[in-house]
Amino acid sequence: MKNKYFITDFVKFSKQLKTADVDAIQTELKEEYKALAVQYPKFHKMDLLSKLGFIATELLQKKVNFPSDTALIFQNNASSLVTDIQHQKSIQEKDAYFPSPSIFVYTLPNIVMGEIAIRHQLQSENTFFISENFQADLIKNYTQSLLDTKKASASISGWIDLNTEGYNVFLAFISEKGTLPFTTENLQHKFTA
């Protein structure tokens, strides 16, 4: 059977620090945001995982257009752990108990998909998976299922992981346009390469 879907394009970037340094990541993502030259003040309110997703999809959108039913199928290792730790710090000591709603709301991994949906007005399928390593097979099969059943006409699918020592982002735009067939092998290869 001829492959109907293609990896139309993708973005990929990562950082591995020698030690945990959330502030350094924060500073760097702010620079990345400035380099995008877009006006989106909400960026500064986002947690780091959402900032990563924002930057990745801005970069991707320079290369492809997202139809409004573009699905978001993301996966990572650490869920929202960096923000979880931040929230935990605000409740750990009984005499310094100051939980904040603006942090707490980001203690879910799928919030990054919500932020991207708002930014690009995607009223679409969202699913967030967690696993130790990128499961190209799952992401391919799940995305394919949504496309085959017409629940989405395209998808942004991939890996978006953040911990206190760095991050790793690989988001691919899958649609009927392109030359690189959407297969598990090709997805894995682009992730690893």
Added chain:
Amino acid sequence: MDEVFITDDQIISPLGFSSEENVKNLRNEVSGIQEISDPDLAPFSFFGAKINRENVAEEFNAIGPLSKYTYLEQLMILAIDKLLKKNTETDFSNTLLVVSTTKGNIDLLKSLGDFPEKRVKLYELARAIQHFFQFKNEPLVVSNACVSGALAVGVAKKMLQQKKYKNAIVVAGDLLSEFVLSGFNSFQALDDKICKPYSKNRNGINLGEAAAAVLIKKQSTKKNAIKILGEASVNDANHISGPSRTGEGLVKSVEKALLEAKISSEKIDFISAHGTATLFNDEMEAIAFHRLGLSRKPLHSLKAYYGHTLGASALLETIITKHSLTQNELYKSLGFSENGVSKALNIIENPKKQDLQIALKTASGFGGCNYAIIFEKKSV
């Protein structure tokens, strides 16, 4: 596409350690929510639904070493163990485990005890469950806010239809933890009594804890099975911590689920809604169901029985929906008094017997996510 069924189920909750016990308590309008004063959970007293920890320890002790599993893992393992004991023929070589949770072992962030640091990772929780039962296939973890429990059923359905697996076990669980309590309290989203979904005097949510498990199969020989007719998720693309005022994402989710089910909305016999009892959520649902022409369908929220059990809630409520369908029984929407939404709904005010064939389950959550799934009773 292959037909996919939920064939069996188990619930571990403050209302009992089996689905049957839970259903019995719903019939008798018993709530699992009570006032709790526990400095380990919150520096204030609150209304919530907590499972008796000693009962869990006693039951778990009979099947495995307590010290090797976190409390949430014990709850989830107990749910699966009870499920498998009724389904001993389940072949693990073609069975997929799907785990739904929002926060998993988040209590370990406060104090690890004897567990390694990595146990707070959601996939480590899934692995612990996998190892307990010696499941052969790598488990999947779905963490998608408050729609996770039902979305995980949809994930299992899609994976079964792709032919690789014949069965799936979906397990969902979340704890009533200091972590989430402090967060929802900072949002001023907690009711100071038992919550009152869709009521005029509703004032927020209660939090709860539960684990639930279902067996999903491509063929069903069981009498009390339900078929998954259609399902869809649609993001509001509106706000990360509040629902769309127009119910846009929920409307579209239901429309897409109906499309896959190949039925019109008139065919729906009842709705198991999300009904968290926050001002905005319940109002949004009322608007969405009105737009869908579903305002007159009998509807309930189960949040005044269980509280909001986060990643477990939509699976727990799916199981109750299954029992509603197979027993031809509508359970009361506890906590409802005077209508408090702008588009009136047909809230189930008294439990009643009624012939039921098709049900709609919906859920919405942080991040703007919405999910709808439609079930049909299997004809026997």
